Amino acid sequence: MSEVIYEGLIATHKKAPVQAQITISKDTGLITNVIENKEEFKENDNIIKINSDCLIFPGMYDIHIHAREDETKGQNHKETYQTAGDAAINGGVIGIAAMPNTPNPLTTSEQLKWHQNRTKEIKHPATFLNYVGVGPTTKPLVENVPYKAFTGPSVGDLFFKSEKELRNTLQHYKGLPISFHVEDFDVLAANENENNHSTRRPVECVEVALKYVLQIIEDYDLNAKLCHWSTGLESFNMIKKHREIMAKKNLGYNTTIEVSPLHLTFDSNMLEKNPEFWPYVQMNPAIQNKEHRHALIDALKEGFIDFIATDHAPHTISEKFKNFNGSEEEFYKLLKENPEETKLTCCENGMSGATWLDTYVNICGMLMTKHNFSSMDIARVTAYNPGKFVNSFLDSSYGKGFGKIEVGYQGSLTIMNIEKEELIVRENLKTKPGYSPLEGLNFKGRVEKVIVKGEDVTIQKDYSITDSNSVLFKLRIKDGINVPF
Numbered sequence: 001m002s003e004v005i006y007e008g009l010i011a012t013h014k015k016a017p018v019q020a021q022i023t024i025s026k027d028t029g030l031i032t033n034v035i036e037n038k039e040e041f042k043e044n045d046n047i048i049k050i051n052s053d054c055l056i057f058p059g060m061y062d063i064h065i066h067a068r069e070d071e072t073k074g075q076n077h078k079e080t081y082q083t084a085g086d087a088a089i090n091g092g093v094i095g096i097a098a099m100p101n102t103p104n105p106l107t108t109s110e111q112l113k114w115h116q117n118r119t120k121e122i123k124h125p126a127t128f129l130n131y132v133g134v135g136p137t138t139k140p141l142v143e144n145v146p147y148k149a150f151t152g153p154s155v156g157d158l159f160f161k162s163e164k165e166l167r168n169t170l171q172h173y174k175g176l177p178i179s180f181h182v183e184d185f186d187v188l189a190a191n192e193n194e195n196n197h198s199t200r201r202p203v204e205c206v207e208v209a210l211k212y213v214l215q216i217i218e219d220y221d222l223n224a225k226l227c228h229w230s231t232g233l234e235s236f237n238m239i240k241k242h243r244e245i246m247a248k249k250n251l252g253y254n255t256t257i258e259v260s261p262l263h264l265t266f267d268s269n270m271l272e273k274n275p276e277f278w279p280y281v282q283m284n285p286a287i288q289n290k291e292h293r294h295a296l297i298d299a300l301k302e303g304f305i306d307f308i309a310t311d312h313a314p315h316t317i318s319e320k321f322k323n324f325n326g327s328e329e330e331f332y333k334l335l336k337e338n339p340e341e342t343k344l345t346c347c348e349n350g351m352s353g354a355t356w357l358d359t360y361v362n363i364c365g366m367l368m369t370k371h372n373f374s375s376m377d378i379a380r381v382t383a384y385n386p387g388k389f390v391n392s393f394l395d396s397s398y399g400k401g402f403g404k405i406e407v408g409y410q411g412s413l414t415i416m417n418i419e420k421e422e423l424i425v426r427e428n429l430k431t432k433p434g435y436s437p438l439e440g441l442n443f444k445g446r447v448e449k450v451i452v453k454g455e456d457v458t459i460q461k462d463y464s465i466t467d468s469n470s471v472l473f474k475l476r477i478k479d480g481i482n483v484p485f
Contacts, residue, residue, distance in 0.1 A: 008050030024411030029453030059094035059412030064309035079314035092361035100133035232295025313353025365445015440476030
């Protein structure tokens with residue numbers, strides 16, 4: 001049997017890092033042995049020793065991304081499964097779960113088969129999982145899949161316009177795994193003419209929708225997940241009470257929560273002074289004030305929030321700068337010539353969503369460095385909890401699945417160098433749109449290696465690049481207009 005052994009500090013959700021040897025079968029792709037007693041360590045040519053500045057995490061899995069590819073090929077210019085997978089590996093992510101609001105929304109078994117065949121066809125090292133959309137006329141599939149419901153408009157036409165419409169559909173999905181985009185249609189409509197994205201999609205639109213979403217979850221015993229959570233405070237109180245009700249039902253599951261890197265790193269207070277950054281960070285649901293951002297960080301650290309899930313949204317630069325004739329360069333030129341008017345234009349409604357897969361591990365480094373997250377915290381929200389979510393949808397070829405460094409689990413690892421820094425530059429990105437909201441920022445903590453089924457699939461970056469011609473880099477570095485977080 002062909003096998004490989006990785007030796008180094010393993011970081012899991014259960015305990016502080018410990019030196020260990022991990023044996024992975026290249027035939028099955030599964031872990032066959034884990035030794036933590038140094039006296040039992042093996043010595044042979046197959047052992048790959050990992051630098052002591054690094055932590056070996058179970059492979060990190062992003063359970064919420066948008067790949068945009070479907071049978072229409074209508075948005076392949078934004079991203080494909082190939083480029084989304086490349087961006088994932090580049091960011092230290094070994095698996096991704098794609099949302100269904102593609103040009104032709106994924107709602108049927110026939111469409112699901114197309115997506116599954118497509119991801120098999122490209123033979124990418126990353127693992128792909130697909131959500132199936134829930135809309136006003138849909139019914140559950142026979143396949144075991146995760147579902148996604150939008151309580152209001154975001155990107156695409158797959159959404160509900162009222163609580164009644166949502167309830168009429170979800171009564172058919174009792175007990176099934178439903179992930180929710182929680183924003184109320186009527187509140188969004190009432191605020192559509194407000195002067196920036198945070199006020200056009202205010203906290204109220206989340207809280208109003210949350211009230212009836214939680215009640216629907218309770219009524220139909222849904223195995224629910226709340227996506228890209230953007231608010232703390234009152235919404236947390238509502239969720240706490242709801243979880244207590246669900247726990248009394250003894251269902252074996254409880255409503256879980258995602259948070260995106262964008263909501264962890266940016267807030268509306270930052271953009272009051274520098275609204276020129278709005279095109280890069282506009283997202284649905286919108287970022288809110290720093291009190292909400294800090295509440296999200298604390299909740300993630302404490303375990304109230306379960307996942308870091310990027311909501312990676314690969315819109316092109318021309319789409320992001322549609323208010324400037326699709327030109328980032330024109331935006332920059334106008335910012336120099338007429339800054340006040342340009343900043344007002346930046347606050348107008350643009351394209352929501354940003355790219356995050358390439359910088360997943362960097363965000364983990366930021367949380368460890370700036371917010372004192374432990375390696376156990378990071379392993380829990382990037383690997384262990386995502387593993388629990390995806391494993392129930394996998395076939396037996398995946399063994400016990402993802403999320404742990406234990407015998408029988410996937411031999412996929414995210415190795416993070418916690419001492420070395422990385423300057424985010426456009427030239428090192430693999431997502432098809434080719435930009436990141438983090439360009440020009442320096443992070444302590446970067447990808448060292450990515451292992452999939454025992455194989456090293458690391459994408460090499462040029463860390464010697466210290467300059468870039470990108471507009472965002474110029475804003476932050478050359479013009480010194482930095483937004484701290």
